[in-house]
Amino acid sequence: MSEPEYFDHGALVAVMTTQPLGRALDYKAPEGGCHLGAFVEVPLGPRKVLGVVWGAGQGDYALNKIRHVIRVLDAAPMRLELKEFLTRAAAYTVTPLPAMLRLATRAPGLGDPPSMRKVYRRGPAEPTKLTDARRRVLAVLDEYGDLSFTLKELAEMAGVTSSVVKGLVGQDVVREEDSPRDLPFARMDPDLPGKALTQDQAAGAAALAQGVTAGEYGTTLLRGVTGSGKTEVYLEAVAAALKAGRQALVLLPEIALTEQFLTRVQERFGAKPAEWHSGATMTERRRIWRMVGQGRAQLVIGARSALFLPFQNLGLIVVDEEHDTSYKQEDGVLYNARDMAVLRASICNAQVVLASATPSLETWANAEAGKYRRLELTSRFGPAVMPEMGAIDMRAETLASDKWVSPRLQQEVNKRLERGEQAMLFINRRGYAPITLCRACGHQIGCDDCDARMVEHRFLKRLVCHQCGESKPMPETCPSCDAEGRLAPVGPGVERLGEEAALIWPEARIATLSSDMYGSARALKAEIAGIAAGAADIIIGTQLVAKGHNFPNLTLVGVIDADLGLMGSDLRAAERTFQLMRQVAGRAGRAEAPGAALLQTYQPEHPVIRAILAGDEEAFWASEAAERKQAGVPPYGRMAGIILSGPDVAQVFDAGNLLARNDGALRRIGAQVYGPAPAPIARVRGRHRVRLLVKAEKTAPLQEALVKWVAQVRLKGDLRIAVDIDPQSFY
Numbered sequence: 001m002s003e004p005e006y007f008d009h010g011a012l013v014a015v016m017t018t019q020p021l022g023r024a025l026d027y028k029a030p031e032g033g034c035h036l037g038a039f040v041e042v043p044l045g046p047r048k049v050l051g052v053v054w055g056a057g058q059g060d061y062a063l064n065k066i067r068h069v070i071r072v073l074d075a076a077p078m079r080l081e082l083k084e085f086l087t088r089a090a091a092y093t094v095t096p097l098p099a100m101l102r103l104a105t106r107a108p109g110l111g112d113p114p115s116m117r118k119v120y121r122r123g124p125a126e127p128t129k130l131t132d133a134r135r136r137v138l139a140v141l142d143e144y145g146d147l148s149f150t151l152k153e154l155a156e157m158a159g160v161t162s163s164v165v166k167g168l169v170g171q172d173v174v175r176e177e178d179s180p181r182d183l184p185f186a187r188m189d190p191d192l193p194g195k196a197l198t199q200d201q202a203a204g205a206a207a208l209a210q211g212v213t214a215g216e217y218g219t220t221l222l223r224g225v226t227g228s229g230k231t232e233v234y235l236e237a238v239a240a241a242l243k244a245g246r247q248a249l250v251l252l253p254e255i256a257l258t259e260q261f262l263t264r265v266q267e268r269f270g271a272k273p274a275e276w277h278s279g280a281t282m283t284e285r286r287r288i289w290r291m292v293g294q295g296r297a298q299l300v301i302g303a304r305s306a307l308f309l310p311f312q313n314l315g316l317i318v319v320d321e322e323h324d325t326s327y328k329q330e331d332g333v334l335y336n337a338r339d340m341a342v343l344r345a346s347i348c349n350a351q352v353v354l355a356s357a358t359p360s361l362e363t364w365a366n367a368e369a370g371k372y373r374r375l376e377l378t379s380r381f382g383p384a385v386m387p388e389m390g391a392i393d394m395r396a397e398t399l400a401s402d403k404w405v406s407p408r409l410q411q412e413v414n415k416r417l418e419r420g421e422q423a424m425l426f427i428n429r430r431g432y433a434p435i436t437l438c439r440a441c442g443h444q445i446g447c448d449d450c451d452a453r454m455v456e457h458r459f460l461k462r463l464v465c466h467q468c469g470e471s472k473p474m475p476e477t478c479p480s481c482d483a484e485g486r487l488a489p490v491g492p493g494v495e496r497l498g499e500e501a502a503l504i505w506p507e508a509r510i511a512t513l514s515s516d517m518y519g520s521a522r523a524l525k526a527e528i529a530g531i532a533a534g535a536a537d538i539i540i541g542t543q544l545v546a547k548g549h550n551f552p553n554l555t556l557v558g559v560i561d562a563d564l565g566l567m568g569s570d571l572r573a574a575e576r577t578f579q580l581m582r583q584v585a586g587r588a589g590r591a592e593a594p595g596a597a598l599l600q601t602y603q604p605e606h607p608v609i610r611a612i613l614a615g616d617e618e619a620f621w622a623s624e625a626a627e628r629k630q631a632g633v634p635p636y637g638r639m640a641g642i643i644l645s646g647p648d649v650a651q652v653f654d655a656g657n658l659l660a661r662n663d664g665a666l667r668r669i670g671a672q673v674y675g676p677a678p679a680p681i682a683r684v685r686g687r688h689r690v691r692l693l694v695k696a697e698k699t700a701p702l703q704e705a706l707v708k709w710v711a712q713v714r715l716k717g718d719l720r721i722a723v724d725i726d727p728q729s730f731y
C-alpha cells in the first residue's frame, strides 16, 4: 500500500521526532493539513520538538488523547529518498532513527520564516579622516570585493568596534542594506571551459559523465597518483551533473577543504559552491540546508556530514581521498560516510566517485569483485614524475639522544636548501613530546579521567589528553614524588622536531604545521597557502600535511619514523602505513623538479616497508587481501565492535559477561563473539570501557542478530552500549 501524499486537517499522522523515543508518535494534522515528509513542530509533554511527518498514524492510542501538530515549518518537505536513506542507514549502523534524523536536521532555526538582516558593503564616499581602524575596515571590504558582511562579521574581521563601522555608514563610505537571510547560491556555469584533458583523463571523464547523464546508480573507483588529475576528472562529472540539472556533492576530509581547492572549483564553474564544514557559521549552515532543499545550491563541497543534507535532486557524490579515516565518525552515530554515500546514491540513482591514490582495501576489493567500476590515471599530469623512494636504515646512523633527524637526512635537506627548493619533515604525532617522565621516581604524567598519558604541547604551554581533550598546565614538581625540576620530555612530537630543525638550520625559514597550533581553520588555511607560495624553506608537519595540499616547490619528504604505524594490533596497520607513506611521499615533486621521499626506519626488511619502497601497489593489495581472506576479516568477513561503558567497572563487566554467555542470536547466524575484555584505553572521561568483538561471514544478516542480542542488556543507571559496525578503530 502506498503512503498518502497529503493529510487533511485532523487526519492521524505519525511523526518521527529527533527525541530519543523508540518510534514515531501519532498526532492530528494541523489546520490546513500537511504533506508527507513535512517538517513540523509537535508538543511532547510540556515541550515543543522538531519532527517529520513520517507516514499515516498507527491509531493504536486513545484518540481523545492525541494532540495536534503545532505548525508546519517553512521548509521543503523531506523527500522520500532521504527518508528511505535515513531508515536504511539507521538499520545498517544499528542506530535509532531519531539519532539519524538529528544528523539530517543540523541547522539552527531551519523552519523559521524568511527574514531580513542588515548587511554592509563598500559605499561610494571616501572617509573624511582616515584613521587606522577605518583603514582596516576598508581593507577588508576591498579584499572581499562584492561580498557583504553582517556588522559583527565586518567588525571582527577588521578588528574594530562596531561603532567604527557605524561611523563610516554615516559618511556613506560603508553602505547599510537589508538583505534576505538565506540568499540562494550563485548559479554555477558548467559550460565554462575546463582544462584540456589528457587521453587518460578524457576517457575517465567521459565514462563518469555518461553515468551521471543516464541518471543511473553506479560507483567508480577513480585511482591515480597524487597530481594525476583526479580532481580535473571528477570536476567534469560535476559539470555533467549540473548540465543535467542535478545537484552534486563533493566530500573531502575536513582538513582538505582548502581555499586552494575552493578557488579551483570557482574558476571551473565561475561561482562559489556552498561550503559545509565544522567552521561554517550557524547562519551559513541554515542557509545551505534550506537552499539545498530548494535546489538553489547546485554544488556542495563538504565534510562527511554534508551527506545528510536534504538534496532535492542529487546526481553525483564524489568522495575524495576515500581511504581517509576521518570519513568514519567515531562518536555519537558511528557511520562511515564513504559507505553511506554509496547507499544514498543507490537510492537516488546517483553516481559515486571514490577518488584516491591509495584506495582502502574495501574499495579495492569491491572493484576486484566487479561491484565498482575502476578508472585508472596512470601518470602524473605534465612533467612531474612520482618521487623516488628510499629508506634510511637507522641502525646504521649515529644520532645523539633526543635527536631524530639522521645525518643522511640532514645532508639531503641541505641540498634542497642550496637549490632554493622546499623540504618537509613528517612525523605523525601532535604536540611536543608524547611522554612526560619524572627522572626522580619514573612517574609518567597521565590523564585523571582516562587511561592515557598526557601529551606536552609546548606551544599551548599545557599537557593535553588526546583521548578526552582535558588539559592542565605543566606542573613545576612531579605530581607523584614532588621532586622539583626533574620532569623531562620523552620522545618526539611535531613541535619538538621543529625545535630540532631550528637548531640544525638556524638560517632556514621553518614552518611547523599541526592542527592544534592554529586558532582557526581559516588561519591554518592561510598559513598553508603562504607556504605553498614559498613562505617557508622547511615544513614540519603531522598527518595534516599529508592530505591533499599542493606545495609546488617541495622536492624532498623525510619521514622521521616510518615504523610508528606498524606497531599496535590494528588489522589495518599495514594498510594505513602504506597509504600514509605513499600520501606523504606524493607531496614531493609536483611541479617540474623531481621529488624524493626518504623513510627513516629501523626495519627496512619489513614487508610493508619494502612494498612502500618498491611502489608495487597491486602486489601489496593482493598480499594484504590474501591475509585478510585467510583471517576472515573485513572486507572478506564482517565485524562489529561492542563498547560497553559506565562509571562502575563491575557493572560494565557484568553486562559484557551477560552478552558473552547469551549469544544464541549470534550463533544462529554463525557469528562468533570475542570478549569481554577491557578496551585498550580502559577508561575515558572517567568511564570504564569494555569491548566485545563479533565476527561473521560476509553474507550473514548481522544487524538483525545484533539488535536482538544487545537488547538483552538492561541499560540501568549510566551504563551505555555502542555498536560499531565495520569498526575502523579498536581503542
Ligand code: ADP
Pocket: 195, 196, 197, 198, 201, 224, 225, 226, 227, 228, 229, 230, 231, 232, 233, 381
Ligand atoms: P589529483 O587530484 O590527482 O591530485 P589534480 O587534478 O589536482 O590531481 O591535478 C594536479 C595538477 O595538475 C593541478 O594543478 C591540475 O590543475 C593540473 N592538471 C591536471 N590535469 C591537467 C590538464 N589536463 N591540463 C592542465 N592542468 C592539469
Ligand code: ZN
Pocket: 447, 448, 449, 450, 452, 465, 466, 467, 468, 469, 470, 684, 685
Ligand atoms: Zn583524558
